[in-house]
Amino acid sequence: MRKPNLGISTRTTMGKRWRKMDCFRASFSTLKKDVYILPVLVFLLASCTSNTNKTAKYTKIDRRVNALPLKVKSPNNNKTTDQKVILGRLLFFDPVLSGNKDVACATCHHPSSGFAEFRDVSIGVNGAGFGATRTFNTPNKIPFVKRNAHTILNTAFNGIDSLNNYNPEKAPMFWDMRANSLEEQAIEPIKTMEEMRGLQFSETEILVEVVERLNGIPEYKTLFKNVFNVEHSITIENIGKAIAAYERTLITNNSRFDKYMRGNDTIMSLSEKEGFKLFKKVGCINCHSGPMFSDFKTHVLSVPENDKITFIDDGFEKQFGFRTPTLRNLRFTKPYMHNGTLPTLEKVLEFYEDLRLNKSRNSNVAQDNIDSLAQGLSIKMKDFSLIISFLNTLNDDSFDKTIPDNVPSKLRVGGEIN
Ligand code: HEC
Numbered sequence: 001m002r003k004p005n006l007g008i009s010t011r012t013t014m015g016k017r018w019r020k021m022d023c024f025r026a027s028f029s030t031l032k033k034d035v036y037i038l039p040v041l042v043f044l045l046a047s048c049t050s051n052t053n054k055t056a057k058y059t060k061i062d063r064r065v066n067a068l069p070l071k072v073k074s075p076n077n078n079k080t081t082d083q084k085v086i087l088g089r090l091l092f093f094d095p096v097l098s099g100n101k102d103v104a105c106a107t108c109h110h111p112s113s114g115f116a117e118f119r120d121v122s123i124g125v126n127g128a129g130f131g132a133t134r135t136f137n138t139p140n141k142i143p144f145v146k147r148n149a150h151t152i153l154n155t156a157f158n159g160i161d162s163l164n165n166y167n168p169e170k171a172p173m174f175w176d177m178r179a180n181s182l183e184e185q186a187i188e189p190i191k192t193m194e195e196m197r198g199l200q201f202s203e204t205e206i207l208v209e210v211v212e213r214l215n216g217i218p219e220y221k222t223l224f225k226n227v228f229n230v231e232h233s234i235t236i237e238n239i240g241k242a243i244a245a246y247e248r249t250l251i252t253n254n255s256r257f258d259k260y261m262r263g264n265d266t267i268m269s270l271s272e273k274e275g276f277k278l279f280k281k282v283g284c285i286n287c288h289s290g291p292m293f294s295d296f297k298t299h300v301l302s303v304p305e306n307d308k309i310t311f312i313d314d315g316f317e318k319q320f321g322f323r324t325p326t327l328r329n330l331r332f333t334k335p336y337m338h339n340g341t342l343p344t345l346e347k348v349l350e351f352y353e354d355l356r357l358n359k360s361r362n363s364n365v366a367q368d369n370i371d372s373l374a375q376g377l378s379i380k381m382k383d384f385s386l387i388i389s390f391l392n393t394l395n396d397d398s399f400d401k402t403i404p405d406n407v408p409s410k411l412r413v414g415g416e417i418n
């Protein structure tokens with residue numbers, strides 16, 4: 001967590017300096033034998049300076065956001081194969097991974113709601129129904145999950161920077177970045193009491209239990225053996241690997257914005273382009289940067305607490321920092337923020353307007369601790385609709401929505417969601 005975001009401008013300045021040197025060196029080497037070297041040198045230096053200033057200016061504007069890459073990287077020790085993806089999908093939809101066999105990953109990350117859910121905070125164990133209409137069964141001793149479910153779409157790119165560099169083995173996960181990589185993340189919900197584990201098993205017991213259960217299902221035994229090519233291939237690690245391989249296929253890299261950035265100038269309307277300019281000008285881009293529109297850092301903003309949660313959620317390192325979320329597919333990630341307390345994009349923008357007016361919206365967060373980049377946003381109400389029309393160009397509905405007809409455990413596909 002940091003206060004002012006100097007990363008981008010520092011890099012640009014460095015780049016400028018290097019380019020200036022390179023330009024100068026290149027021209028100098030072709031002129032070494034020139035007798036009138038001094039006046040030529042002065043001229044060269046001047047022309048290199050003005051040239052690189054121009055490039056630097058464009059670099060700064062354009063390199064801060066980008067289209068998503070067309071291809072996805074996977075870790076060296078977990079190459080994606082078709083069979084692994086099929087196995088991962090079955091596991092993702094199979095409630096056999098949960099203590100009471102009632103919750104699957106898909107319960108909260110379902111393709112029909114863009115692999116997120118239209119809920120403020122999730123209901124996992126001992127719930128029934130789907131999305132906004134999901135409720136706890138009675139009687140109930142299980143609390144709400146403390147946070148809003150991210151979409152799985154594009155999590156394969158988590159950690160990507162504005163030059164499209166990323167390392168899938170270190171990809172930050174969760175609102176407080178407490179897991180690295182999809183492989184590591186996939187095991188966490190299985191261990192979490194309110195999400196999938198329930199009260200019947202401890203954190204260690206559930207992992208043993210899940211491996212035992214899968215070993216008792218011939219279809220899984222065959223699938224794991226074919227994918228991992230070793231005896232005893234049903235392990236917690238391989239469960240994580242298969243799920244992660246499937247998640248890496250859930251990509252939306254062809255939004256209208258991506259097409260625009262790849263050169264289709266007419267695909268965005270004038271007001272959407274105007275909204276893009278404002279997005280950069282008011283300073284949203286200082287944190288929502290790179291092709292994911294996230295710097296993958298945590299920031300303190302003072303989002304209000306959610307009344308459904310009985311304790312105070314103090315986020316990253318107990319400092320009330322939360323990771324900048326992607327702005328792709330906002331259509332599916334509402335209600336917004338780490339605890340879903342802001343129901344619409346207008347409410348999110350009003351929230352930022354309050355920060356500019358020095359109003360903390362969470363009594364646990366002192367005014368001085370709010371990130372200066374958030375307080376410094378020059379957002380005005382008249383800009384709202386243009387910015388929102390730009391944000392809508394980041395929606396992309398063309399992702400894999402395949403739901404398996406059956407899962408090998410013969411339990412209900414996706415858990416108790418009907
Ligand atoms: C009960 C609902 C629920 C279930 C079941 C569930 N999740 Fe989640 N998921 C969430 C919530 C809530 C978060 C955000 C938690 C946080 O950040 O602290 C989340 C976050 C994630 C993220 C992080 C995305 C990002 O950008 O950081 C991934 C990946 C993910 N879940 C995958 C899975 C997988 C795989 C499973 C099954 C093994 C699963 N989830 C089961 C609710 C759920």
Ligand code: HEC
Nearest residue numbers: 284287299303322323324325333336337338348371373374
């Ligand atoms: C200081 C960094 C920073 C700046 C500047 C910033 N944001 Fe954010 N944004 C965040 C963080 C961090 C969150 C998550 C906060 C939380 O949940 O507690 C967030 C959340 C959001 C969300 C919710 C997304 C979701 O799926 O829940 C939207 C939408 C959003 N920001 C849009 C904007 C817009 C538009 C601007 C410019 C007006 C902007 N942000 C400026 C850091 C920033």
